Every structure is written in structure tokens, then in C-alpha cells.
Amino acid sequence: MTGTGVLVRAFLRRDRWLLLWWALGGTLLYWSQAISVKGLYATQAEFDRAATMMESNPALIAMAGPARALNTVGGQVTWQSAAFGAIVVGLMSMFIVGRHTRGEEESGRDELLRAGVVGRRAPMTAALVVAAMANILVGALVALSLISVPLAVADSLALGVGLTLCGLVFTGVALVAAQLTAATRTMYGLTGLVIAASYALRAVGDVGNEALSWLTPIGWYQQMYAFSGLRWWPALLLAAAAFFTVLVAYAVFERRDIGAGVLAARPGPARAGASLNSSWGLAWRLQRGSVIGWSVGLLATGLAYGSIGNDAGDLMGDSEAARDMMVAAGGDLVDGFFAMAMTILALLTGGFAISSALRPRGEEDAGHAEVVLATGQSRTRWLLSQVGVTVVGSAVVLGAGGLGLGVADALVTGDEGTVGAFTWQTLTWLPAVLVLAGLTRLLYGVAPRLATLGWLGLAYAVVVLMFAEILRFPDWLRSLSPFEHLAAVPVESFDSAAFATVLAAATLLSAGGWFALTRRDVG
Amino acid sequence: MGVNSPIEIAGLNKSFGRTQALDGLDLTVDQGEVHGFLGPNGSGKSTTIRVLLGLLRKDGGEVRLLDGDPWRDAAALHRRLAYVPGDVTLWPNLTGGEVIDLLGRLRGGVDTRRREELVERFELDPTKRARGYSKGNRQKVALVAALASDVELLLLDEPTSGLDPLMESVFQDCIDEFKDRGRTVLLSSHILAEVERLCDRVSIIRTGRTVESGTLAELRHLTRTSVAAELAAPATALASLAGVHDLVSEGHRVRFEVDTATLDEAIGVLHRAGVRTLTATPPTLEELFLRHYGDELPQAAQAEPTPA
Numbered sequence: 001m002t003g004t005g006v007l008v009r010a011f012l013r014r015d016r017w018l019l020l021w022w023a024l025g026g027t028l029l030y031w032s033q034a035i036s037v038k039g040l041y042a043t044q045a046e047f048d049r050a051a052t053m054m055e056s057n058p059a060l061i062a063m064a065g066p067a068r069a070l071n072t073v074g075g076q077v078t079w080q081s082a083a084f085g086a087i088v089v090g091l092m093s094m095f096i097v098g099r100h101t102r103g104e105e106e107s108g109r110d111e112l113l114r115a116g117v118v119g120r121r122a123p124m125t126a127a128l129v130v131a132a133m134a135n136i137l138v139g140a141l142v143a144l145s146l147i148s149v150p151l152a153v154a155d156s157l158a159l160g161v162g163l164t165l166c167g168l169v170f171t172g173v174a175l176v177a178a179q180l181t182a183a184t185r186t187m188y189g190l191t192g193l194v195i196a197a198s199y200a201l202r203a204v205g206d207v208g209n210e211a212l213s214w215l216t217p218i219g220w221y222q223q224m225y226a227f228s229g230l231r232w233w234p235a236l237l238l239a240a241a242a243f244f245t246v247l248v249a250y251a252v253f254e255r256r257d258i259g260a261g262v263l264a265a266r267p268g269p270a271r272a273g274a275s276l277n278s279s280w281g282l283a284w285r286l287q288r289g290s291v292i293g294w295s296v297g298l299l300a301t302g303l304a305y306g307s308i309g310n311d312a313g314d315l316m317g318d319s320e321a322a323r324d325m326m327v328a329a330g331g332d333l334v335d336g337f338f339a340m341a342m343t344i345l346a347l348l349t350g351g352f353a354i355s356s357a358l359r360p361r362g363e364e365d366a367g368h369a370e371v372v373l374a375t376g377q378s379r380t381r382w383l384l385s386q387v388g389v390t391v392v393g394s395a396v397v398l399g400a401g402g403l404g405l406g407v408a409d410a411l412v413t414g415d416e417g418t419v420g421a422f423t424w425q426t427l428t429w430l431p432a433v434l435v436l437a438g439l440t441r442l443l444y445g446v447a448p449r450l451a452t453l454g455w456l457g458l459a460y461a462v463v464v465l466m467f468a469e470i471l472r473f474p475d476w477l478r479s480l481s482p483f484e485h486l487a488a489v490p491v492e493s494f495d496s497a498a499f500a501t502v503l504a505a506a507t508l509l510s511a512g513g514w515f516a517l518t519r520r521d522v523g
Numbered sequence: 524m525g526v527n528s529p530i531e532i533a534g535l536n537k538s539f540g541r542t543q544a545l546d547g548l549d550l551t552v553d554q555g556e557v558h559g560f561l562g563p564n565g566s567g568k569s570t571t572i573r574v575l576l577g578l579l580r581k582d583g584g585e586v587r588l589l590d591g592d593p594w595r596d597a598a599a600l601h602r603r604l605a606y607v608p609g610d611v612t613l614w615p616n617l618t619g620g621e622v623i624d625l626l627g628r629l630r631g632g633v634d635t636r637r638r639e640e641l642v643e644r645f646e647l648d649p650t651k652r653a654r655g656y657s658k659g660n661r662q663k664v665a666l667v668a669a670l671a672s673d674v675e676l677l678l679l680d681e682p683t684s685g686l687d688p689l690m691e692s693v694f695q696d697c698i699d700e701f702k703d704r705g706r707t708v709l710l711s712s713h714i715l716a717e718v719e720r721l722c723d724r725v726s727i728i729r730t731g732r733t734v735e736s737g738t739l740a741e742l743r744h745l746t747r748t749s750v751a752a753e754l755a756a757p758a759t760a761l762a763s764l765a766g767v768h769d770l771v772s773e774g775h776r777v778r779f780e781v782d783t784a785t786l787d788e789a790i791g792v793l794h795r796a797g798v799r800t801l802t803a804t805p806p807t808l809e810e811l812f813l814r815h816y817g818d819e820l821p822q823a824a825q826a827e828p829t830p831a
Contacts, residue, residue: 106615106654182654183615183616183654267618267648267650267651267652268617268618268620268621268650268651268652269618269620269621269650270618270620270649270650271620271621271624271649272620272621272622272623272624272625272628273621276621276624276625276628277625277628278628278629279629281625282625282629285617286614366612367608367610367611367612368612368613368614370573370576370578370608371606371608371611371626371665372626372629373576373577373578373597373601374576374578374601374604374605374606374678375601375602375605375626375629375630376598376599376601376602376629376630376631377598377601377629378597378598379597381598519580520580521578521579521580522578522579523573523578523579
């Protein structure tokens with residue numbers, strides 16, 4: 001462990017801005033909910049009415065969590081923020097751990113560190129300490145901000161502590177993943193899969209079989225029932241899981257070589273296959289794994305949503321008033337649920353699209369672009385093949401989500417027609433997904449270091465979708481999200497003009513990126 | 524192939540923000556020659572090569588590559604050349620063999636027989652994933668990919684810095700064969716033995732500017748020969764010769780350095796004094812480069828105009 005302290009300081013020095021932004025973002029997620037809900041309803045009766053409507057909407061429950069005490073500010077904050085907060089700290093922990101463990105090992109910088117007076121376990125321990133500090137910071141800020149609103153102190157603390165513990169569980173998961181794989185990208189994939197599965201499982205659990213919610217850390221966090229009969233003992237499950245995963249990570253670490261994963265590298269082909277014959281072939285080969293992984297993830301998510309969709313009507317409960325209101329607001333309940341599910345699948349696909357649009361930047365940073373561009377590939381062709389994989393990949397990933405939705409629904413209802421219908425309807429969101437990729441590409445074309453800001457596009461779309469109604473965003477602010485322009489099938493009917501317009505916007509953004517790329521220095 | 528030289532650069536400028544990387548660089552590489560491209564770290568060698576590859580856009584000056592404009596005609600020109608970067612990074616999840624094939628195919632085809640032969644000569648294991656290669660092995664992959672392609676021009680940026688002496692000699696043989704076919708090589712290198720063995724002409728650059736260019740013999744001409752002699756009588760006239768430096772006389776023994784231009788005269792003085800033993804050591808490449816890389820440079824550059 002020698003040198004851990006020095007490393008912790010060095011990591012904090014590298015991460016200070018990153019940590020600050022993550023912590024502020026996480027805190028804002030909770031605090032903005034509390035502030036906005038507080039001033040939203042003029043009377044408690046109005047609040048109660050709104051709460052009844054939300055409680056009886058299975059789409060919202062699948063998205064957010066178990067509906068409890070929604071007619072209180074605290075209940076609303078917990079409901080709207082806990083699941084997303086857990087995802088935020090999960091991603092934060094994953095990036096912190098990845099960046100200081102597997103990322104450093106893969107790049108070889110780790111070797112330089114380890115040649116110094118540094119214990120074997122020091123880099124890993126330092127990464128763990130920094131991730132823990134970050135999670136404690138987020139948890140403390142969340143609790144303090146809620147107390148300042150003011151909300152009940154014990155429940156505010158519970159939301160903060162639960163969030164920190166959730167983050168620590170995902171820190172442990174990320175540490176284990178970092179031991180298993182030799183590539184940072186794969187490590188992020190594995191951890192992301194666990195986070196996504198935790199979210200999806202609890203969605204199915206909250207709407208249908210509650211036992212499933214008890215299988216995931218996000219479920220445990222929500223089962224603490226902050227602001228609705230607080231109980232602390234689920235926090236013990238979180239603490240135990242965090243402890244256990246970290247223990248596993250250390251045990252695996254002791255049994256592997258530095259620089260290698262547990263999964264040993266096997267020799268590969270001595271000759272390139274026939275498909276690896278162009279920049280298209282290369283782009284596909286580089287993103288193949290990611291397309292397959294995301295497709296499987298979206299298929300599973302689609303299956304999860306599809307399996308509960310038809311119950312949407314039953315879940316309404318007996319409240320006739322609520323039923324009337326829902327129908328008045330958005331038409332058929334089941335359709336409303338599926339429209340929401342499709343939007344979520346499209347947002348998830350946005351994650352793939354952006355990471356895929358960031359690949360050219362990765363290639364340029366690593367010096368691979370230079371080698372390819374020196375072989376007679378024009379920049380245009382090189383970029384075009386990357387774009388091609390992004391577009392086709394996004395369609396495949398999104399289609400897989402729609403397919404899952406349709407297949408599960410067909411299994412439940414026996415109506416095979418929904419397989420094709422849902423797949424197609426989900427795919428009508430593709431232009432919005434491609435706008436996110438196009439924005440990323442434009443940023444990349446102008447300056448590679450700006451490209452990661454493309455993620456803000458997705459974050460903004462999520463904010464608009466989830467909170468624009470509650471926060472009463474003006475129209476122009478909402479219209480900045482590409483998702484606002486497309487028809488919410490199947491509630492609304494498909495709007496081909498809007499489809500074409502958004503697609504044109506995506507093309508224009510991409511073309512701008514191409515234009516800038518052909519005019520700047522590469523590498 | 525054009526009648527002009529494959530590489531013609533005149534007055535090339537390139538800056539990154541406030542850093543002036545290239546400051547009026549001149550470089551001409553003739554058809555069929557191996558041209559050494561030398562200079563201290565950070566002097567602008569890689570920047571020049573990247574401008575030639577059309578990766579960087581020049582700020583000013585003239586650059587012609589294979590009778591084309593490297594920025595505008597990049598893709599077309601690249602079919603006729605191959606490049607080995609100084610710091611070879613490969614896709615970690617592809618095997619060496621896959622990378623060689625891919626790069627060859629991107630350039631328009633692989634000569635399978637030649638590829639096999641090179642893999643064997645460089646003792647490369649093509650089934651290993653790039654993640655597992657050492658620096659030298661990554662370099663071998665890039666070298667095999669470049670040498671297996673049928674091109675007119677090789678741009679090599681310190682291509683052998685990670686190779687062992689055995690592989691170094693394989694590399695030199697390959698370059699000889701390439702040159703025998705009338706092809707052209709621009710070789711940036713710090714390994715002076717390699718430069719001496721391979722290069723017909725060299726250009727030395729410093730802080731983004733060419734300070735010397737010519738054959739090795741011409742460059743040697745600019746420096747001094749060390750002479751040590753035992754004489755029958757003291758040669759006092761030596762001290763008054765303008766081209767003699769660092770003269771040490773101990774009785775009948777003398778040691779001194781002499782400019783090439785004054786060598787004949789100095790030997791004449793020794794001859795008149797009666798030579799018993801005589802050793803004359805030509806300047807080593809190291810001395811040559813140390814002079815050009817070091818601070819002495821400005822005088823040297825002024826003293827002699829650059830031979831064409």
C-alpha cells in the first residue's frame with residue numbers, strides 16, 4: 001500500500017474538475033426537483049390530484065420507481081431522482097475507477113508509476129479511495145441541499161447515504177470489471193451492463209413482480225422509503241454489496257499479472273479475413289463488439305418493457321377518476337406506456353450513437369487515423385465509413401430494442417402483429433438519435449477535444465423528456481431537443497414530414513463535421 | 524513518375540499556436556536516393572513528414588510531393604507511398620497479420636508472397652494481438668506493411684528505434700533492395716551508423732530550419748581532421764596556419780585538429796619537418812552531428828554555404 005497517499009493526491013489533482021461537475025450534476029438532480037415541485041402546485045388538492053395520476057401511470061413507475069407519497073415534496077424528489085441519481089453515481093464511479101486502473105494499465109503509464117516506490121495494491125486502492133471520496137461528496141451535497149430546502153433531516157440524510165452506498169456498490173463492480181478484462185472499453189461495457197441491468201430489473205420489479213426489485217442496488221436504495229416511512233436496513237444490503245465486490249476485486253487482482261486481464265489473450269488469425277479490406281471493414285470491425293453488446297442490452301430492455309406493457313391498464317387500480325384523467329391527457333394507457341418505452345429505448349440508443357460518433361476521435365488520439373490516412377484513404381472516405389457504421393449500428397441497436405418490445409408483448413397478448421409494428425414504430429425515433437451523433441460529429445470536426453461535449457446533447461434530451469413538463473420549460477427551450485419534434489407513436493400517428501426534417505438536421509450536423517474535418521490538422 | 528524530385532520543399536512554415544515548428548524549411552529528395560533526415564529532438568522532422576502526408580496544413584512555403592500537392596491530392600498520392608510512424612500504435616484487438624493485410628488492402632492490394640517473406644525475415648508472429656506486442660514488434664508490423672507494398676516512396680520516421688541489431692540489419696538489407704529498384708526513401712533517424720550505411724544524402728535541420736544538406740562526403744568536408752605525428756624536428760610553422768586548431772606540441776610530438784581546406788598545407792609543414800609516424804583520423808559522424816546539433820551551429824552555417 002506504500003504510496004497510496006501520494007497517488008490519491010495525484011488522482012485528485014487530475015480529477016478535481018471532473019469530480020466537481022459530477023457532484024454538482026448529481027446534487028442538482030435532487031435539489032432542482034425539490035425546488036421546482038415545491039412551487040408547482042397552488043393547493044394540496046391540486047397536488048393530490050397530480051399525484052394520483054402519476055401513481056397510476058405504469059410507464060412513469062417503470063421509469064422512476066415505486067410510487068410512494070407522491071403528494072409530498074419529499075416523496076416526489078425521491079421518486080423522480082433516486083433511480084437516475086443512482087445511475088449518475090454509477091457512471092461517475094465507473095469512469096473514475098476505469099481511468100485510474102485499467103485505463104492506466106492499458107496505456108502503459110501504470111508501469112511508470114509502479115516502477116516508483118509504490119506498493120502493488122496502491123494504484124487500485126488510491127482509485128478506490130478517490131471514487132469513495134467522490135461518492136461521499138455527492139451524497140453529502142445531496143443531503144445538505146435537501147435539508148436546506150427544507151425537507152425532513154433524517155429522510156434527506158437517507159437519500160444522501162443511500163446514494164453514496166449505491167455509488168460504492170458500482171465502484172466495487174467497476175473494480176471487479178477492471179480486473180477481468182484487458183481493455184478499458186470492455187471494462188466500461190461490463191460495468192455499464194451491470195448498471196443498466198440494475199435499472200431495468202427494478203423497472204420490471206416495480207411494475208410487476210416486486211421480488212425482482214430486491215435483486216438490484218438501485219432497488220435497495222428505493223426500498224429505503226425515504227420520505228414515506230423511512231427504514232434504514234436496506235442500506236445494510238448496499239454496504240454489504242459494496243464491501244463484497246471490493247473484496248472480490250482485490251482477490252482477483254492478487255491472482256493476475258499487471259497489464260493482463262483474467263481472461264487470457266488467445267492468438268488470433270495470421271491473415272485478415274475478407275471483410276477487413278477497406279475503411280468500412282475496419283470501422284465495422286472496430287465497432288462490431290459495441291454494436292452487438294448494445295443490441296443485446298436494448299433487446300433485453302425492450303423485452304423487459306414489453307412484458308409489462310399490457311398490464312398498464314390493470315395497474316391503474318380502481319381509481320376511476322385517474323383513469324378518466326389519463327385518457328383525457330394522452331389517450332389509451334397502454335399506448336401511452338409503449339410510446340414512453342420507445343422514447344426510452346431511443347434515448348438509450350443515443351448513448352450508443354454518441355459513443356460511436358466519438359470513435360473517430362479515439363482513432364485520431366491513438367494515432368491510428370494517421371496510419372490509415374497515409375494509405376490512400378481520403379479523410380472523407382475514412383469519416384464516411386465511420387459514419388456509416390454509426391448510422392447502421394444505431395438502426396440495429398434501436399431496432400433490437402423495438403423487436404424486444406414487440407416480441408415480449410406478442411408473447412403476453414398472443415398478437416404477433418405487434419412484433420413488426422413495434423419494431424417499426426421504435427425505429428421512427430432514429431432521426432433524433434442521429435441528431436445526437438451528428439452533434440458529436442460536428443464538435444469532433446471542429447476540435448477533437450470538444451467532441452465529448454456531445455454527451456450533453458443526450459443529457460439535455462433526457463432533461464427535456466423527464467422534467468420539461470414539471471419545470472415548465474418554455475417552448476423554444478424544449479424545441480432544442482430533437483426528440484420533441486417527432487411524433488410519439490403509437491399515441492400520435494407517424495409524421496413523415498417531421499421524420500424527414502429531423503433527419504435533414506442530423507445530416508446537416510454531420511456534413512458540418514465533415515466540412516470542418518477536411519480543413520484542419522489531423523493528429 | 525515525374526521528371527521532378529519526389530520531394531521538393533522550399534521555405535515551409537508551420538506553427539502550432541505560438542510555437543513555430545517549421546521556420547522556412549527547405550528539403551529536396553531526388554529520385555532513387557535514400558535521404559537521411561536528421562536533427563535534434565523537437566526540431567521539426569515529424570512535423571515535416573506529417574505535412575508531406577497531408578495530415579497537417581502548411582502555413583506557408585512550397586511543398587511538392589510526387590508532383591502533387593500533399594494537402595489537396597492526399598489520397599491519390601498516398602497510393603504511391605508508404606509511411607512508418609516513429610511511434611507505432613496499432614489497434615489493440617487486431618492481430619499483427621490483420622493489420623498488415625488491412626493497411627496493404629487500404630493502399631490497393633497486398634503482394635502475398637512478399638508479405639510472407641518479410642514476416643519471415645523480420646521473425647514476426649502475425650497471430651499475436653497488437654495489445655501484446657513490444658515496441659520493436661509493433662515497428663516490425665508497420666515496416667512489413669510498408670515494405671510489402673509496391674510504392675515509389677517510403678517515408679520513414681525513426682523506423683528502427685526499437686529494433687534489435689539483427690533486425691536492424693534485416694531492415695538495412697530491405698532498404699537496399701528497395702533502392703536497387705530505383706525507388707526513393709526519406710529516412711529520419713538518430714542511429715548514425717544506419718544513416719552512414721544507407722543514406723546517399725542527408726539534410727540536417729534545427730529549430731525548423733535546414734542547416735546543412737549534401738552528401739556525407741560534402742558534409743565531412745566542412746569539419747576537421749584530427750592529426751597526430753612524431754617529427755624529426757619541431758614544426759613551429761603549424762601555429763601560424765589559420766586552419767589549425769587545438770595544437771599541442773610536446774617536443775617532437777604534435778597533435779592538432781585541422782580544417783579540411785588547410786589539410787594539405789598542414790601536411791606540407793609536417794613533411795618539411797620530417798615525419799616519423801603519422802595518424803590522421805577523419806571526422807566521425809558523431810562529431811559532425813554534435814557540431815550541427817550543438818550551439819556551435821550558427822558560425823558553421825555562416826562559414827560555408829549549403830552545397831546544392
